[in-house]
Amino acid sequence: MMDRAALRLILLGVFLISASSQPVKRKQNVDIYSFYINSTVTSRYATTVITSRVANTVNESQEIQFEVKIPKNAFISKFRMTIEGKIYDGVVKEKQEAQQQYSRAVSRGESAGLIKSVGRTLEDFKTSVTVAALSKVTFELTYEELLKRRLGKYELLINAQPMQPVADFKIDVHIQEKPGISFLEVKGDLSTDDLANAIKTTRADKDAWVTFYPTRDQQTKCKSCGENGLNGDLLITYDVERPNHQGEVMVSNGYFVHYFAPSDVPRIPKNVVFIIDQSGSMYGRKIHQTRLALLKILSDLDEDDHFGLITFDSEVKTWKNELLKATKDNLETAKAFVKEIRDRGATDINAAVLAGVDMINRHPREGTASILILLTDGDPTSGETNKERIMANVKEAIGLKFPLYCLGFGYDVNFDFLTKMSLENGGVARRIYEDSDADLQLQGFYDEVAVPLLTDIQLTYTGGTNLTKTSFSLYFNGSEIVVSGQITDNSVESFTTEVIAVSKGSNVTYHETVMAKDPSDVPPEDEDFMPRLWAYLTVKQILERQVLLKGQEKEDEKKEALKLSLKYQFVTSLTSMVVTKPQEDEVEVADKPEEGGEAPRPPVPGYSQHHFSPSQPGLAYGHSSEPDLHDLRFMIEWSARSAHAAQTCSTCSRDQLSNAHNPTGECRGCSPYYVNSKSS
Template sequence: MERSAGYLTLLGLLLGLATTLPNKDDWDIYSFHINSTVTSRYATTVITSRVANRMDESKEIEFHVRIPKSAFISKFRMFMDGEVYDGVVKAKEQAVRQYTEAVSRGQSAGIVSSVGRTLEEFKTSVTVAAHKKVTFELTYEELLKRRLGKYELQIHARPMQPVTDFKVDVNINEDAGINFIDIKGGLSTKDLANAITKTETAKQAWIYFYPTVDQQKVCDSCSDNGLNGDLVIFYDVKRDASFGDLVTKDGYFVHHFAPSELPRIPKNVVFVIDQSGSMHGRKMQQTRVALIHILADLAEDDFFGLITFDSDIFHWKRELVQATQKNIDQAKKFAENIQDRGSTDINKAVLEGSRMLNAHPREDSASILILLTDGDPTSGETNPERIQANVRKAIAGKFPLYCLGFGFDVNFEFLEKMSLQNNGLARRIYEDSDANLQLQGFYEEVATPLLTDVTMMYIGGTNLTQTNFSQYYNGSEIVVAGMITDNDIESFVPEVVALSRNSRVTFSNPNATTGTASVDRIQRVWAYLTVKQLMEKELQLSGPEKEKVEKEAMDLSLKYSFVTPLTSMVVTKPPGEDSAVLNKPKEGGSTLPSEPDVGSSVDSSVSSAPPTQRFLLRPANVSLPLCFDLSATNVKLLHQTSRGLNINGEINPEENGGFRSIVINAQSDLSIEVKTTGVTVKEGQTSTHYSSPTQITAGSVTVIIRDKDIDVSFGDVRLVILGHEISGRKFLWPVFRQLPLDNQAAGVLVANLDYEEGAASTIKVKGQEVTVSRSSAVDYSVPTPVTVDCWLLSAQEAFQRPSSDLYN
């Protein structure tokens, strides 16, 4: 439930960054180069930052960049005093051991974390002697994905200060030929447009972005701190043959298949829309707007269904109907009147959508099921594994399921697994002003099916990536890579068989090309695709099969030095300097894998002082979140005396160690205590402990225990308690999904305060000017923790009252 600005979210502290970040004014980034080379849609990008310490004393110098989420870091190096310090990719467990040895000596962690929709943030630092220099060099790789008829190469520039020698060089090589190329993004507009040079030939393109120091201060998102924005390059290749582009080299091949001159296949589509209470406000409004636009885009030979759900199901029509103008107009009126209410029965809703499609078989058509939800299952069947099994049985491989997860509160891993099990995919919809456009954009990607039951066959091929695809959509692309047995190109016969609108079709091409891509580049495309697909497969498995696939993915990641969710890069630094471990975040994961603990030292000595925990404020009128520390054992999370509701949290003894327990007193004789080991419910003199997934009703309180979180609802309040585990340390994290409707509640998580941006490094709190410093923390209030920057102030300054008022 949305409330006004100022609600608090608990955050873990990133070790080594608890104090003010290194002061960038103490060093000079005198050179910052980004060089990206794209060959046959595979991009290798190198970021090189050269920095000088101009001070008369040693300074900590930071390297801080953002890279695409789809990319794998493959190399990181530092050059200092004639020495080269290389990052080494290791199995995550090995990296943990090396990291643990480092932090036991008080050293700090580098980290890669998710930032926004499309980027991940990488940062590390090193101490540089007076008047000395350091060079940072980071390499990452990605296979560009074709969406809506174009590839997208995103380059983010954020050097943190204007740079005298700033250059972005992009070279695109496509043997198939370049059809068009466009340059967009915040760094391509207005005053920066003339800093861009573009040169094209039939098969190559060069883009140079060389802004002056003055130009680096004037873009829409720029300031005296320099550039902070994207340069986005869109392009597509020429497609003379329906078979696509097949490149072979020294025993490897890559096949790009994207035929376009095909008749569209009529579709049967059912939209399953969450209208539970958590969709209140802008989410529901944006969903209505998007749905109305999507309905208007249906073709007349399409059939469609529309259902909404909370704890019940609401049909527009109980069966699919043709997309005539009359039916579309009626469906739009239904969409306009969707109202949020109730809880969330995902199981019942998706099964009903499946029933509607199964009841409407139609030759020469393609069926699609689209689920939009922002929450976890909270009514009906709530066990994710049983829901996934039910849905898989209902769909039975007959059509794909696409799951759109609205916001960061959604259990994305649950949706992702359910989609992959049913030949679809999951996509996160971000809670921004353009969420309705995100929804429409996704629909456009699947709006025009051209082929179904696509089988990619390669006689004489081995170690192939995925070769079977349920549907192929206009504007997309299927990519398959593999090896040619014994490098016998004469016996290598590729062929594609699929169903078109009216017939079975076969695509073949006896004229495979060698192209300009090196064998190393083709091998890396194969390895990149294989690792990505193994990680998707691993998500769907359990037991020995899961372990086998994990090992295969990890071995390949190690061989090609990819930083993946199964590997880490250990960054070696000069003797006496901080080691660092880089981990790739997993989109939407419920918990972090066993990896270096970025929240606490491994020193287990216990101080007599109360533990310290960092909290975050998110005011609407401040550019960065605010954060403050509380030193306490028990903290008031929410107190509402009018209904006798008290929720308190016991902080772990480790600094920034999360919560050891959460205690909910909902009425005079009802107490619910949540620990990492389970839930204890006390009603009067009766006490019952639960440790496995189940649903409990006690008085007016409903508790749903899942494998990785616990959902507690009472009236207009809903609390989700996330479980995290890092380096074997388990802890809890409370997150309110719905807050009391009145303003009588108090506590750390329900502050309703107004803030304003002041002068440099100041914030106005109730009109009082407060000095703040730059800091950073890890947000554990989401299933996959993310690192955020924040302005640090004291709790007393944040609340304008003694911090002891927040202790229980």
């Protein structure tokens, strides 16, 4: 039998040859003669419509493909195909019902496929349809999202990759903001010198317009272009004027939305403890990037901040046993400690997090905000390894006194576990992608929580019901709190909001009363956007807290989210969009991927994800990340898995490939990234 090392070399050669081949070129007999992207942003709520008109230019029927990328935070709300004057609309259904329809199509031998994919910032939507000779098809996809404010700005991301130069290509963006627009900037791959004259911006007091009309020639000669046309992003960033520190309240059509982002309060000194995984799986680039990020973060601490550093593998090591002030001398000593962090051993998350909680609890300071930040790339494999017990231990220790933020590093991290642990303790989880800019991702997250302004924020609304989240542990400079709800009595003449919070040890209160508009004074676009914004935010928040709920409460909230998803035709994790094609009622099902699930494996260039995803043979979907040796190692190990499934690990007696060991000997349980050095 061929030994394993030889098999790896052969597979590596096969993949390298495949990686060097060019992607399949577009068919020359298909003409995308029109490609429009139209995005309207009304009070941070963006609705984007992508319309592609395609002609079959040959005298025989052929399959025509439609593939676009949308932001991960968005919900698809409409998909339509128009063929020879007949309209085929996608219909959003409860996921189980949609899957049954899909299964029936498969059983009849029809060409059914699942349309779903997760990228780093974008998701792929891909479908195809057979078009008759010399006929045309129009594809139209609509998606919706509430733009989130980070570091003092909102970002509208639009991806353009039509796969060929298009004679009639247009991107139109209209932003409408009631308080006025304070600044606007256009960035991204498509905002380059060679495309500068294709971009035009127009500003008015409360409106801004951005247009991008590249010529066919420009679509082939710009830096982010090629013979297949444009391939890049247009990133529009902006912020709004904030004349009222109570926030901006809009009331319309029986709904309200409250945007709260005060900047008239002093920053609160913080107590921050960084808990850093230095287990063996962090070897190489991961640990190097972590050190780089920590060195930069330490330099950004303010002198009245206090901080602590904890590293862990199978053992927990503290820089100092107590929180220290961020003086110049202390920071220099801490940086020397960071430079010596090395990967080794197993992963005792339980002991490490509890040590961080204890460090904060032992050094309380009045008028400060405490933050715990955990960075890890794997499962607990040492000490307490039962995840439920770990979460219970951490929740009891923190007691909702301060938030825990969990950063999951890499593709094989247990993100569900980190998400639940964060949410249980008033924080959030963030995936750090294993790319060349991972250190910048870490720094970017820290920047978002670097300047706390308020703690213990409670928002109340007299006459409001069916409210989205109204309680927040911290508000950070550059962010924004958004609350939406319904008004119990739509005939009221005024609507009152109240915000109570703590600012640097003292209570602050914000009151705001707004006049409810007469419906005739409300612009038509506002009539529809307000209930959709409320529904979007409600569904998002219900799905986020599902991991925390149990029993009847979990089922009731799930039913509410499903009801709203169906009413507003949102493709969420509870629903699917069923697309019925003209050819003998072929069926495809579009699903919303979940961030908590397994992240995509970075592919070799020229390969679509389905080449090494056996569960999705029908549809290919790409990924933008460039591969490295880890990526190739994954594909080699994955390909070898089926041939060597019977081999077992001498240490843990489990399948050797699905339970690979890294060079330190640490069990990485089902990680495809690490090769068992002993068996090599």
